[in-house]
Amino acid sequence: DARVTQTPRDKVTEMGQEVTMRCQPILGHNTVFWYRQTMMQGLELLAYFRNRAPLDDSGMPKDRFSAEMPDATLATLKIQPSEPRDSAVYFCASGLGTIHTGELFFGEGSRLTVL
Amino acid sequence: GQQVMQIPQYQHVQEGEDFTTYCNSSTTLSNIQWYKQRPGGHPVFLIQLVKSGEVKKQKRLTFQFGEAKKNSSLHITATQTTDVGTYFCAGSFGTASKLTFGTGTRLQVTL
Numbered sequence: 001d002a003r004v005t006q007t008p009r010d011k012v013t014e015m016g017q018e019v020t021m022r023c024q025p026i027l028g029h030n031t032v033f034w035y036r037q038t039m040m041q042g043l044e045l046l047a048y049f050r051n052r053a054p055l056d057d058s059g060m061p062k063d064r065f066s067a068e069m070p071d072a073t074l075a076t077l078k079i080q081p082s083e084p085r086d087s088a089v090y091f092c093a094s095g096l097g098t099i100h101t102g103e104l105f106f107g108e109g110s111r112l113t114v115l
Numbered sequence: 116g117q118q119v120m121q122i123p124q125y126q127h128v129q130e131g132e133d134f135t136t137y138c139n140s141s142t143t144l145s146n147i148q149w150y151k152q153r154p155g156g157h158p159v160f161l162i163q164l165v166k167s168g169e170v171k172k173q174k175r176l177t178f179q180f181g182e183a184k185k186n187s188s189l190h191i192t193a194t195q196t197t198d199v200g201t202y203f204c205a206g207s208f209g210t211a212s213k214l215t216f217g218t219g220t221r222l223q224v225t226l
Contacts, residue, residue: 041215042203045215103163104160106158
């Protein structure tokens with residue numbers, strides 16, 4: 001049963017520390033999305049990759065966040081330095097996009113708490 | 116920027132009552148998707164609508180895409196407690212473009 005795998009599931013860290021979240025998309029999918037979910041802001045798009053190329057990261061705070069796809073089986077989202085306002089659930093989703101975006105399959109999320 | 120708004124934010128119904136959530140965009144959408152997120156869970160895809168005026172049904176759920184492709188709705192007939200969760204619409208504004216999620220409607224169903 002193919003699924004998107006995210007690690008870690010839960011992370012508690014102190015302000016100023018570096019945080020790296022990892023995502024393994026479903027094999028064969030060509031699109032990867034990173035979303036951040038908070039009660040106040042809902043699901044915010046942070047980054048979008050198609051065929052490993054970054055297409056849109058306009059929703060991502062560039063000074064502290066970075067997103068990469070070093071290969072087709074791994075997407076990473078890094079926060080350095082982390083701040084309490086970064087506390088949220090971070091979802092990775094992958095899909096098989098053609099002309100239309102297509103169904104997205106979400107991972108179970110990484111819950112980040114920055115103290 | 117391109118935004119997708121949803122109303123209502125929250126709805127509480129008695130089991131057996133109907134429920135509708137509405138999704139609106141100021142810009143024409145190329146397609147719209149609907150997702151359901153259970154409490155503590157992750158969003159799960161329900162359906163994608165592409166054509167103007169399209170209507171699709173899944174058992175008690177009916178999805179519509181407006182004629183102008185700027186709005187959409189999800190209607191649940193005779194809600195059940197298993198329908199509890201947050202329903203999100205998500206739209207694309209061009210071909211092969213990113214998916215922008217609406218603000219979501221949280222549905223609570225009581226007996």
